[in-house]
Amino acid sequence: MAFTNHKRFLFVMLGIGLSVWPLGAALSADYPNKPIECVIPWPAGGRTDIGSRMVAPYLQKYLGVPVVVNNKVGGAGMVGYMHVRDAKPDGYTISYGGQGLLVGSYIKPGVSIWDYTWIARVYWTPVILVVNEKSPFKNVGELVNFAKKNPGKLRHGNSGTGNSTHLAAEKFAAQLGINLTEVPYKGEGPSVVGVAAGEVDMAFGLMAAFRPMIEEGKLRVLGVADDKRNPLYQNVPTFREQGFDFIDPAWEGIHTPKGLSKDVYAKLSEASKKALTDPELIEKFAKIQFNLSYQSGPELTEWLKSWDSKVGKLISDIGLAGKK
DSSP states (O other), rough: HHHHHHHHHHHHHHHHHHHHHHHHHHHHTTTSOOOOEEEEESSSTTTTHHHHHHHHHHHHHHHSSSSEEEEEGGGHHHHHHHHHHHHHSSSSEEEEEEEHHHHHHSSTTOGGGGEEEEEEEEEEEEEEEEEEOOOOOSHHHHHHHHHHTTTTTTTTEETTTTSHHHHHHHHHHHHHOOOOEEESSHHHHHHHHHHHHHHHHHEEEEEHHHHHHHHHHHHEEESSSSSSSSSOOTTOOGGGGGGGOOOOOEEEEEEEESSSHHHHHHHHHHHHHHTTTOOOOOOEEEEEHHOEEEEHHHHHHHHHHHHHHHHHHHHHHHTTTTTO
């Protein structure tokens, strides 16, 4: 009798499983059917915020539902990072970011790039070095010579310790044998305002974030960390042209909580590819000095393995490993 009851129990459970499985599959097949939240862990005005707000309408175009950008700020990005990491992996919470997240496993214990599913790379763009328009430095050589004679006197603003703008300055300083004093801000927007207001002497970042202040005459560009000049700013020389072999890119990508179903991943990936290769969006990015550079999720994930190692070494070399 017990054996018969046991078989009856198995049949009941099997029936429940069969009834639930099509429901889950149907939910994935129906994706998306409601607005998608795009979480930005930084304040408005920085490159992550600017870029995400440009991409969102094109994702919306190809997904067929609203994509709403939401700034969740705090804890040097940790509030937004953890919100996305802990969200339900159903495709309705996405995020947009890059190296700031990558350093999580080194100086922001609790998050890591490997806590997320990477959908696509958005851009790959060289950083530039800017100073206040009233600065005495007219080129990179003058700044470097001053820094060598006055160790630690030059203050560099950045979007937060360990983020790409900070690491660019540290990489630059290490490569050229100079000492700089770090002044971290709560995001790239505030750091741009800081250098424009004269609170710091210099800053690394992307043209997209600095461009409004440059055009208002508040900032001066000393150099671009690329092997060629920017076509829209032909008067700005590269570091290499000025005798410094310094090349440093910034990048960001679209990512989600880990654990997306295959159907949702495929739909989100396809929409991202269409959005990031849309000629209209490419042209818009070019106008603000972003080099839109689509790369698929699997390719980006593979590349991140080597980049993670390089960033980890830099963080260790400058003594940031294990610090919050």
